[in-house]
Amino acid sequence: MKWLSANRRKVWTLAIALAFVAVGAIYADLQIGYYAPTNLGASSQPAPVVNQSNDAYKIAAFPLYKTTLVPGPGRQDVESYCNTCHTPSYVTMQPPLPAATWKAEVDKMGKTYGAQIPTESQASILNYLDSHYTPETRKH
């Protein structure tokens, strides 16, 4: 008791420091050993290539990924017509675009690039794009 009162200041300092450590341990919730379940990507590592010593310089096929277009009426028209020249990722890569811009794009594919899309399919494609890929409608 005598020692305690003689060293009051030291004890207080120590006690306050300990309190901070303890309270800190409770509230900081320091994360260690923290894992979260995650799916592996669909692609495994490509195997090494076996080359022949001839004049053909060859690589493996380019990977083609599954379509990521959202389901809905008109999707089939997008897949059958737009897909002739490019994958649907040309659609999904874009920011949400106003209906007028989609209209201009579909027109360009026909008039400028020569895509042969029947009028009713053009309407169906536009309806699909407007229903899912404008600033108002885009979710995915």
Add this chain to the structure above:
Amino acid sequence: MEKDLSHSSRRTLLKILGAGAGAFAAKRLFPLRAYAQQTPGPPKRLPSFTGPGANPYWNSVGQIASFPQKAPLILLTDRPVQLETPRHYFLNAITPNDAFFVRWHLETIPNEVDLSTWRLRVEGNVNKPLGLSFPDLLRKFKPVTAAAVDQCSGNSRSRFEPRVVGGQWGNGAMGCAQWTGVHFREILDMAGVKSGSVQVQLQGLERGKGPKGMPSYEFKKSLDLKDSVLDEAIIAYSMNGEPLPMLNGFPARLVVPGYFATYWVKSLEAIRVLDKPDDNFWMNPAYRVPDTPRGETTPADVAAKKVKMIPITRMPVRSFIVSPDGDTKIPAGLPLTIRGIAFSGYGRVTKVEFSDAARGAWRVAQLGEDLGPYAFRTWQIQWTPEKPRKYQLAVRATDEKGNVQPDEGVWNPGGYLWNKIERQEVTVGVAQ
């Protein structure tokens, strides 16, 4: 009185200490908690698209994908192939071949080239048409090497506001390599350009599914024969001392130092001398920019057809902060090395400046090795954040022609010529 007070507060303190120690012990000695409580969900992922505002991320937001001869890169589209280089590769002035960005216009691109039949044809308005084999390129000409930046015209298109249609590139549609090959003019001279010739057209093995005569069938680009850029152009058969990856234009491609990548035709098969200007779609209206000081215009002026458009050519000066990238929290007081690259299509970068405030003073950074006037130039600067808060780091470059990066974006319908000052937010934390 004094004694009583101190006694009671000491007791309170002991209580707190006891509770704290108890909780501490429970946490350390009995760490078993319900697994679900520890796992609020899988790590956060980038969104699958950005917009209608500007893409806020350094790169585009595509998935990571592996293609033949390529490291995992950011996928824009898989057919035709468009891949973006992740940011960290730009810590170095030379971009590795397997990380180099990829951009094709049409879907029928080679998986295989037979060098016993592949010939680089030089044809059109020439005295002596040629069919150069791969060994011809290696042996009949003196090899030249130049480091040069290959940058897609639409690099950083996703920064545009309002957004424009096209490949939604972040900043990674660029790369710098040591290109080795043949002086383009030497090949022209060997064939002998006839008088009255105006342009030279380049075509590669790339084809599309569209009808013949349409831009969806073939990709062709032309340059004016009198353009001095052709004095520096190279038909490159080697990239960083290796064969070109198939996706980057094996067996040979055009390298046009200083110009955007649209002219760097890959997997070349024809050099065609023309006696009149090329008006194919890929020259007009594609790859054109407003004939204004920075290629700047407005959607209204475009709609009113008031804008005169000219072919895109040289790359405006740009610079990037590569590290830190904002992912790592930085303890206050820790001296950091800020690192990045700069380049200009108008010649050497002469100055790179760094700032740590939105409108703060600029400090001159130290430049790395000079690999040539059209190469990436690395830069670095020491910076010690003093206070725990968020900092806006900014970088701007100046080239030898005196061009300085502006603090305004640009808008044009193609999504070209972006070179606004780049900023990186970093979070500095308490360290005591």
